[in-house]
Amino acid sequence: MTKPxxxxxxxxxxENFFDRLGDYVGDVFYDMxxxxxxxxxxxxxxxxxxxxxxxxxxxxxFAEAGVGTGKTFVYLLYAICYARYKRKPAIISCADETLxxxxxxxxxxxxxxxxxxxxxxxxxxxxxxxxYVCMKKLDPIANKTDDEDILRVHxxxxxxxxxxxxxxxSFERYGDRKEYPWVPxxxxxxxxxxxxxxxxxxxxxxRSGQTLNREYYRHxxxxxICSHDFYMEHIWTKESRKREGQMPLLPESSCVVFDEGHLxxxxxxxxxxxRFNFHALSKVLTGYMGQDVxxxxxxxxxxxxxxxxxxxxxxxxxxxxxxxxxxxxxxxxSKLKELAEKLHHNVQxxxxxxxxxxxxxxxxxxHIKIIxxxxxxxxxxxxxxxRDDEGIYWLEKTDxxxxxxxxxxxxxxxxxxxxxxxxxxxxxxxxxxAQGEDFTYLADSLGITSYDSFSVNSPFDYEEQMxxxxxxxxxxxEKFESIHKDIKENNGKTLVLFATAQEMKAFRKWADxxxxxxxxxxxxDREISETVKGFQLEExxxxxxYHLWEGLxxxxxxLTQVIIASLPFPPKDPVFQAKRKHVANPxxxxxxxxxLLRLRQGIGRLIRTSNDHGVIHIWMTEEDKQKYFAEIQxxxxxxxx
Numbered sequence: 256m257t258k259p260x261x262x263x264x265x266x267x268x269x270e271n272f273f274d275r276l277g278d279y280v281g282d283v284f285y286d287m288x289x290x291x292x293x294x295x296x297x298x299x300x301x302x303x304x305x306x307x308x309x310x311x312x313x314x315x316x317f318a319e320a321g322v323g324t325g326k327t328f329v330y331l332l333y334a335i336c337y338a339r340y341k342r343k344p345a346i347i348s349c350a351d352e353t354l355x356x357x358x359x360x361x362x363x364x365x366x367x368x369x370x371x372x373x374x375x376x377x378x379x380x381x382x383x384x385x386x387y388v389c390m391k392k393l394d395p396i397a398n399k400t401d402d403e404d405i406l407r408v409h410x411x412x413x414x415x416x417x418x419x420x421x422x423x424x425s426f427e428r429y430g431d432r433k434e435y436p437w438v439p440x441x442x443x444x445x446x447x448x449x450x451x452x453x454x455x456x457x458x459x460x461x462r463s464g465q466t467l468n469r470e471y472y473r474h475x476x477x478x479x480i481c482s483h484d485f486y487m488e489h490i491w492t493k494e495s496r497k498r499e500g501q502m503p504l505l506p507e508s509s510c511v512v513f514d515e516g517h518l519x520x521x522x523x524x525x526x527x528x529x530r531f532n533f534h535a536l537s538k539v540l541t542g543y544m545g546q547d548v549x550x551x552x553x554x555x556x557x558x559x560x561x562x563x564x565x566x567x568x569x570x571x572x573x574x575x576x577x578x579x580x581x582x583x584x585x586x587x588x589s590k591l592k593e594l595a596e597k598l599h600h601n602v603q604x605x606x607x608x609x610x611x612x613x614x615x616x617x618x619x620x621x622h623i624k625i626i627x628x629x630x631x632x633x634x635x636x637x638x639x640x641x642r643d644d645e646g647i648y649w650l651e652k653t654d655x656x657x658x659x660x661x662x663x664x665x666x667x668x669x670x671x672x673x674x675x676x677x678x679x680x681x682x683x684x685x686x687x688x689a690q691g692e693d694f695t696y697l698a699d700s701l702g703i704t705s706y707d708s709f710s711v712n713s714p715f716d717y718e719e720q721m722x723x724x725x726x727x728x729x730x731x732x733e734k735f736e737s738i739h740k741d742i743k744e745n746n747g748k749t750l751v752l753f754a755t756a757q758e759m760k761a762f763r764k765w766a767d768x769x770x771x772x773x774x775x776x777x778x779x780d781r782e783i784s785e786t787v788k789g790f791q792l793e794e795x796x797x798x799x800x801y802h803l804w805e806g807l808x809x810x811x812x813x814l815t816q817v818i819i820a821s822l823p824f825p826p827k828d829p830v831f832q833a834k835r836k837h838v839a840n841p842x843x844x845x846x847x848x849x850x851l852l853r854l855r856q857g858i859g860r861l862i863r864t865s866n867d868h869g870v871i872h873i874w875m876t877e878e879d880k881q882k883y884f885a886e887i888q889x890x891x892x893x894x895x896x
Contacts (some may be wrong), residue, residue: 260613261334261339262336262339262340263279263372263373263374264266264276264277264278266281273307273310273311273338276307276310276333276336276340277307279336280303280307280333281300282301283332283372284296284300284303285300285455285586287329287371287372288372290369290757291370291371293371293789294614294714294865295744296323296324296325296714297714298320298321298324298325298711298713298714299325299326299328299329300323301322301709301711301734302318302320302329302709302711302884303329304324304543305318305612305707305709306318306329306330306333306682307333308707309680309682310333310337310510310680311376311391313678313679313680314680314681314705314706314707315675315680315681315682315683315703315705315706315707315780316680316681316682316683316706316707316708316709317516317529317683317688317689317694317697317698317706317707317708317850318330318682318683318684318685318688319685319686319687319688319689319694319708319710320684320686320710320711320858321686321711321713321714321715322686322715322862322863323713323714323715323858323863323864323865324711324713324714326684327364327514327684328364328367328368330347330512330514330682330684331358331364331365331368331478333405333479333510333682334347334510334512334682335374335376335477335705336678337509337510338477338478338508338510338676339476340509341510342476342509343506343507343508343509344476344477344478344479344506344508344509345477345478345479345508345509345510345511345512346478346479346480346481346505346508346510346511347442347478347479347481347482347511347512347514348481348482348483348486348511348512348513348519349480349481349482349483349514349520349806350482350487350513350514350515350522350805351482351483351803351805351806351807351887352386352482352783352784353783353784353787353806353807354381354514354515354805354806355480355481355482355805356783356784357806358378358480359378359380359480360784365378365478375443376478377475377476377477377478378475378476378477378478378479378480379471379472379475379478379479379480380468380472380479380480380481381430381469381472381479381480381481381485381504381505381814382468382482382485383450383481383482383484383485383488384431384454384482385432385447385448386431386432386433386447387431387432387447387448387464387465387468388408388430388435388446388447388448388463388464388697389446389447389448389449389463390412390416390462390463391457391458391459392445392446392447392448393405393408393409393412393446393448393784394409395448396445397409403438403462404438404439404442404444405442405445405446407435407437408435408438408446408459409871411434412427412429412430413427413437415427415462416429416459416462423763426462426467428462428464428467428468428471429467430463430464430465430467430468431468432447432782433782433784433785435782436503436768436781436784437781437822438781438782439525439544439779439780439781440779440780441779443814448465452505453541456625462780469504473502473505473506474663475506479505479506479508481505482522483513483515483518483519483521483522484522484525485496486505486522486879487506487519487522487523487525487526487527488504488526488715488771489503489504489505490526490673490674491526491527491673492504492843492845496739497630499624508625508679509679509852510680510681510682510841510864511679511680511681511682512680512681512682512683512684513681513682513684515684515685515806516682516683516684516685516688516697517685517687517697517852518667518805519683519701520697520700520701521830523666523669523670523701524647524662524663524711524830525662525758527662527663527666527669528660528661528662529632529636529639529660529661529662529862530658530659530660530661531633531658531660531661532637532656532657532658533563533567533656533657533658534656535629536559536560536563536629536633537560537563537564539610539625539626539629539630540556540559540626541560541561542626543556543626544556549608549612551608552605552608552611552612552883555601555604555605555608556605558601559598559601559602559605561748562594562598562601563621564598565594565599566591566594566595567657567659569586569590569591569594570591570650570657570659570784571650571652571657573585573586573588573591574650574652576826577649577826577827577829578757578826578827581651582650582651582660582828582829583649583650583651583652584649584828584829584832585649585650585659585680585829586649586779587640587648591639591727595629595637595640595641596641598637599634599637599638599641602633602634602637602817603634605630605827606627606630606631606634609623609626609627609630626823626855636661637661639661639663640661644664645663645664645665646661646662646663646664647661647662647663647664647830647832647833648660648661648662648829649828649829649831658681659726662771662830663807664833664837666701666702667699667700667701668701668702670702670703671700671703671704672702675701675702675703675881682891683697686713686762686855686859687852687854687855687856688708688710688814689708689710690848691775692710694706694708696848696868697795713862713866714865714890715862715892716865717862717892717893718893720862720865720867720868720869721861721862721868721869721870721871721892721893722869722871722872722893722896723858723870723871723873723891723893723894723895723896724872724873724874724896725873725874725875725884725895726872726873726874726875727874727875727876727878727880728821728874728875728876728877729876729877731761732765734820734874735762735765735766738751738762738818738820738872738874739769740767741774741816741818741872742771742816742818743798745774745815745816745870746772746773746795747772747774747794747795747796747797748794748795748797748812748813748814748815748816749797749798749814749815749816749817749818750797750798750800750803750807750809750814750816750817750818751797751798751799751800751817752791752801752804752818752819752820752823752857752860753799753800753801753820753821754798754801754816754820754821754822754823754824755801755826756801758800758801758820758821759777759778759800760802760819762799763777763799771797772795773793773795773796773797774789774793774795774796774797775796776789776790776796776797776798776799777798777799777800778799778800778801778803780800783802786798787803787807787809790809790813790814791809791813792813794812794813796813800842803860804823804853804856804857805856807860808862808863809860809863810864810866810867811864811866814860814861814869815822815861815867815868815869815870816861816869816871816872817857817858817861817868817869817870817871817872818859818871818872818874819854819857819858819871819872819873819874820874821874821875822840822850822854822873822875822879822883822887823850823853823854823857824846824848824849824850825845825846825849825850829861831845831846831849847883847886848884850891851886854887854890855890855891856878858871858891858892873895
């Protein structure tokens with residue numbers, strides 16, 4: 256094994272780093288990997304040459320490479336060498352936790368690269384806050400619940416967390432969602448971090464799992480792996496965290512690789528989202544009233560709390576549920592706008608009053624900072640809402656909470672300024688980046704004006720390895736019966752992909768009444784990597800999911816059939832409605848490109864190695880067949896039978 260942070264090749268003072276890197280990469284793909292049993296692939300070597308130029312010239316590159324190209328090895332090799340050359344870690348940003356797991360799991364791509372090349376790679380995970388247990392929520396729940404899943408999590412929290420006198424040297428990392436795989440997603444929401452938590456004022460802050468994990472990954476020397484959501488949160492909060500005397504979420508990097516980079520725009524929009532919980536403003540302002548403040552401030556606070564109540568009442572009255580989505584659409588009428596303008600004006604006035612209250616020294620600086628931060632957040636979110644055609648907004652409702660969500664419609668300007676202005680290499684890697692070999696759509700949506708690009712096809716013989724058939728849905732129960740029959744005939748070993756969570760739930764309700772000869776696994780029942788692991792190990796299992804169109808990598812006999820239960824069109828929710836509103840032909844410019852890209856990703860789950868084989872079933876309505884069959888056939892690797 257090479258020493259950590261040492262280049263795996265020598266560079267003398269008279270030699271150029273990139274010349275030596277090119278020689279080394281050539282040795283790796285022509286000699287070292289084939290000696291370890293890996294196939295020599297022309298597509299992989301071509302990709303390596305293209306990436307070398309991007310790193311050398313600090314360019315942004317769209318690297319579209321089909322399944323089986325070995326693209327992960329290529330970008331990992333360049334990222335590691337470049338990180339060691341620049342003495343700054345490379346960031347690998349993945350679409351979701353499933354993709355991250357493929358990289359870091361035992362027997363995953365990073366471990367394979369270490370073993371094949373004798374490398375010792377320092378790789379650390381940077382996860383979003385939602386992936387860590389929140390002690391402020393868990394501890395009180397554990398004291399009053401009899402739920403065994405939650406009590407088991409509480410029992411496994413290390414002792415030092417509860418010992419306020421414990422030495423920092425005794426602290427260890429804990430609290431990652433992955434450590435508690437038995438907890439279903441719905442229960443995790445009760446004990447995991449959420450948007451309403453004020454971490455900066457929390458008594459558990461310095462002993463929280465989130466804090467300790469963050470301190471660990473910041474010291475990575477080779478790779479920091481995170482999700483697109485987390486990377487965008489880092490970008491949007493970087494300056495505000497610096498102003499508040501906090502470290503940015505991620506350290507400076509030598510380069511960034513976006514794996515499944517076509518999904519970055521959605522993460523960017525999500526990262527810039529403003530979420531207003533009905534109770535949050537009242538909670539913050541009630542805390543303000545509890546301080547020793549002037550009478551003028553108290554009257555203004557009471558007005559704002561009353562307006563907030565009226566505003567949310569109006570929002571709920573006009574909210575319409577969106578089928579296939581948890582979002583409720585809002586019609587922003589003149590009455591709502593007028594109330595929002597008054598609310599915005601009063602919040603601005605209160606921010607000015609806060610300055611006078613602070614000068615009286617009757618409120619400690621810490622509380623002033625928290626109140627000011629939330630009011631500025633609230634005010635800026637409202638300003639987006641009030642500017643015509645700049646915001647996308649919707650209501651989210653649960654049994655106990657109502658939240659207004661505001662998101663900017665376009666993110667390209669912010670991305671251009673905050674991300675792609677950096678003088679470092681950016682690599683977009685995916686099997687699906689282009690629209691008919693044209694990368695303009697993706698580049699424009701991300702604010703990228705100058706880039707390199709290439710496409711290479713998969714080396715697999717799909718004609719020999721894959722069968723593909725389509726089915727027309729007439730009746731949903733008949734469709735479920737047919738899916739049942741195909742699963743039984745294949746003896747399980749099946750991935751069933753649904754377009755929405757609601758569709759999967761409908762199938763599950765029906766399937767629970769049927770007789771199955773093998774385990775039925777459903778996304779959300781356990782932590783996702785544990786669910787996938789169970790699917791891989793139980794060779795006859797069936798996995799039902801609605802998120803795993805990308806990232807799932809299950810080679811071999813555990814997966815020999817993929818059933819696509821319906822075409823994966825985007826939902827009619829406010830985000831996509833805003834996209835549709837601003838194009839000439841919504842169907843051709845938004846719906847169909849999204850569906851075809853996601854369909855290609857779903858089909859890509861079946862054949863992962865040159866020895867894999869299997870069948871794919873695609874379900875569609877008669878209307879879908881008439882309108883889209885020809886376009887679907889164009890993007891498929893084999894003809895539909």
